[in-house]
Amino acid sequence: MGTFETNNFAIMTLIKSISGIRGTIGGKPGEGLSPIDIVKFTSAFATLIKEDKTIKLKVVVGRDARVSGDMVNKLVCSTLVGMGIDVTDIGLSTTPTVEMAVIDLQCDGGIIITASHNPWQWNALKLLNNKGEFIDGQKGEELLAIAESGNFAYAPVDSIGSITYDDSQIRKHIEKITQLPYVDSFAIRSAKLKVALDAVNSTGGIAIPLLLKSLGVEQVETLYCEPTGIFPHNPEPLPENLTEISNVVVKTKSHVGFVVDPDVDRLAIICEDGEMFGEEYTLVAVADFVLSKNPGNTVSNMSSTQALRDITEKYGRQYFSSAVGEVNVVARMKEVNAIIGGEGNGGVILPELHYGRDALAGIALFLTHLACSGKRCSSLRSTYPNYFISKNKIQLTESMDVDAILDAVANKYSNKTVNREDGVKIEFDSEWVHLRKSNTEPIIRIYSESNSETKAEAIAGKIINDIKEVIRSH
Numbered sequence: 001m002g003t004f005e006t007n008n009f010a011i012m013t014l015i016k017s018i019s020g021i022r023g024t025i026g027g028k029p030g031e032g033l034s035p036i037d038i039v040k041f042t043s044a045f046a047t048l049i050k051e052d053k054t055i056k057l058k059v060v061v062g063r064d065a066r067v068s069g070d071m072v073n074k075l076v077c078s079t080l081v082g083m084g085i086d087v088t089d090i091g092l093s094t095t096p097t098v099e100m101a102v103i104d105l106q107c108d109g110g111i112i113i114t115a116s117h118n119p120w121q122w123n124a125l126k127l128l129n130n131k132g133e134f135i136d137g138q139k140g141e142e143l144l145a146i147a148e149s150g151n152f153a154y155a156p157v158d159s160i161g162s163i164t165y166d167d168s169q170i171r172k173h174i175e176k177i178t179q180l181p182y183v184d185s186f187a188i189r190s191a192k193l194k195v196a197l198d199a200v201n202s203t204g205g206i207a208i209p210l211l212l213k214s215l216g217v218e219q220v221e222t223l224y225c226e227p228t229g230i231f232p233h234n235p236e237p238l239p240e241n242l243t244e245i246s247n248v249v250v251k252t253k254s255h256v257g258f259v260v261d262p263d264v265d266r267l268a269i270i271c272e273d274g275e276m277f278g279e280e281y282t283l284v285a286v287a288d289f290v291l292s293k294n295p296g297n298t299v300s301n302m303s304s305t306q307a308l309r310d311i312t313e314k315y316g317r318q319y320f321s322s323a324v325g326e327v328n329v330v331a332r333m334k335e336v337n338a339i340i341g342g343e344g345n346g347g348v349i350l351p352e353l354h355y356g357r358d359a360l361a362g363i364a365l366f367l368t369h370l371a372c373s374g375k376r377c378s379s380l381r382s383t384y385p386n387y388f389i390s391k392n393k394i395q396l397t398e399s400m401d402v403d404a405i406l407d408a409v410a411n412k413y414s415n416k417t418v419n420r421e422d423g424v425k426i427e428f429d430s431e432w433v434h435l436r437k438s439n440t441e442p443i444i445r446i447y448s449e450s451n452s453e454t455k456a457e458a459i460a461g462k463i464i465n466d467i468k469e470v471i472r473s474h
Contacts, residue, residue: 015440016041016144020134022115022124025068033123038075042111043154044147045127046083048139049109056161058086060101062093062169063113064262065202065227068123072113076125077163080111084155086162090169092203092227094264095126096358100176101169102132103354114263117236120229133355134327170207176353177364178214182293184368189216191371196221196254196270198245200235201228202262204359211360215367221252237261237268237346239276250274256370256377260359266346267359269366271377280305280344284384286362287340289369290350291315296339299332301325302425303434303447304344307385323422324436330355344389389449390456394464396442400471405444406435408470409463426463431455433463 012027014037021041023033030037049057059080063069069092077087088105090098095112102110110128118124127135127143135143146152155161178185195217199205205225212220223245224232234241237259249257249270257270269277269285277285284307287298295315300308301324309319317339322332326343333341333351342349347357348365373380396402410424417427423436433448446463450456 016147017140017439020124020126020140022118022122024121025072025123033072035071035075038072038125039079040150041125041143041147042076042079043083043152044143045109045111045125046080046085047146047152048135048143049130050083050085053108056084056086057108058088058105060088060090060098060105060107060110061113062090062098062101062110064094064115064229064264065092065205066115066120066123066229066231066262069113069229072123072125076111076113081161081163082154083152084159084161086164088164088166090166092206093170094173094203094207094360096265096354096356096360097169097173097207099128099132099356100173100354101166102128102130104169104172105166112263116263117261117266119235120231131355133330136327136331170210173360174207174211174214177211177361180350180352180361180364182290182368183215183364184372185214185216187371188367189218191255192219193217193256193367193371194219194221194252194254195367196223196245196249196252196257197225198223198242198248198257198259199225199227199264200231200233200260200262201226202231202235202260202264203227204260204262204264207264207360208258208260208363211363215364217367219254221248221254223248231262235262237266237279242268242270242276246270246274246276256367258359258363264359265357267348267362267366268346269377271381273378275378277377277381279346280387280389281307281381281384282346282362282366283340283342283344283348284308284311285369285380286348286365287311288384289365289372290340291317294339297336299329299336299338299341301329301343302419302422303389303436304342305387305389305449306432307387310385321419321425326357328422385451387449387451388453388456389447390453390460392446392448392460392464394444394446394467396444396471398442400442401474402437402442402444404474405467405470406437409435409466412466428459431459433459435463435467 012032014023112126115122115124259268312319348362419425448460
């Protein structure tokens with residue numbers, strides 16, 4: 001989701017969903033992410049986790065470095081205190097660090113103040129349960145209902161909460177990563193790796209240099225590692241946004257480049273020749289390394305590359321897919337006892353550490369893999385199956401029945417393997433196409449994958465024509 005500019009004024013946007021609340025800062029209540037909306041949804045979250053508990057609850061709060069973060073943080077913490085909840089404010093942090101802090105501090109929930117890869121005008125509240133995992137769909141629906149009804153009550157003066165501050169959680173997070181059985185700091189140090197880093201002026205600039213130092217990386221070229229919250233480029237770690245760091249990798253003769261989004265749960269990798277490793281292949285490479293040490297099942301979402309299936313089957317284990325969304329990936333991982341999983345956007349989930357996408361863990365695992373392989377980054381990439389994903393969308397009108405359109409496409413390909421868990425996914429011999437409707441606008445997103453870019457685009461074009469034919473027949 002991007003922002004929209006008209007005559008230099010951002011159009012206010014507020015998106016209320018089961019996974020949290022996000023929007024552009026400012027505007028009237030209900031139109032943008034205003035202070036009133038922040039207080040309302042924080043109050044609803046506090047009410048949700050209180051349920052019928054009579055004990056005093058504890059919630060951990062952390063944030064990325066975006067400009068509005070301090071303002072939102074003060075509103076969130078004060079509201080929780082007003083609801084009678086004790087708050088541990090861990091300040092500038094990362095999404096995976098907050099997730100782990102919920103467990104470390106034995107809290108009843110957590111709030112991460114970050115709009116992830118959205119532009120700097122945006123902010124959001126990511127909501128965690130007492131396991132440090134995102135609240136599920138049912139809890140999300142309950143929260144939205146509470147917020148809509150305004151059915152919450154604040155604590156009397158003798159029962160208000162308190163705020164304590166803890167700046168140790170990033171260090172604890174890094175210590176747990178370096179203690180993982182897969183991470184070999186000695187091998188990394190011995191390889192004398194030179195690493196370039198773009199942290200988009202957010203909290204990756206705090207956490208990743210500390211991680212690299214603890215792993216024995218002595219040569220680090222930093223780009224945009226000051227946590228000012230002024231993003232120097234579009235903060236989503238996609239190839240078109242990474243030309244500058246790509247040039248830095250080549251110019252400084254770095255062995256590898258890393259790029260993270262503002263809240264450090266997505267990891268993009270750049271090879272020594274400046275070429276993209278591929279966001280889909282972050283999880284593939286890390287899973288390959290982990291499975292070589294501890295073979296087991298894997299999970300990714302239905303829109304992620306089938307290369308993970310190939311790697312998993314190489315080790316004689318089983319790959320499973322889930323609906324799109326971290327909470328769905330985690331649920332499926334637990335069902336099948338997966339060793340590793342994640343999403344094709346550069347998100348790595350290692351249950352031995354915690355059930356959340358974690359770019360810090362991804363960096364440590366990848367560096368160990370690179371050091372132990374003795375290969376150049378580009379050579380390591382060439383060892384994996386080469387697939388291409390084409391991403392398209394088709395605009396509909398508000399009056400169209402999107403579900404009926406998806407049903408018609410699914411019926412047309414009923415002789416193929418069709419998965420209806422999340423939209424429609426059709427599997428062909430060595431290709432697939434995944435159709436998902438947007439929750440916020442009349443759009444069908446179409447993802448297709450094949451072993452060539454031409455084939456991936458061709459199959460997407462065929463499905464788009466099928467959709468247009470369905471529309472015409474209705």
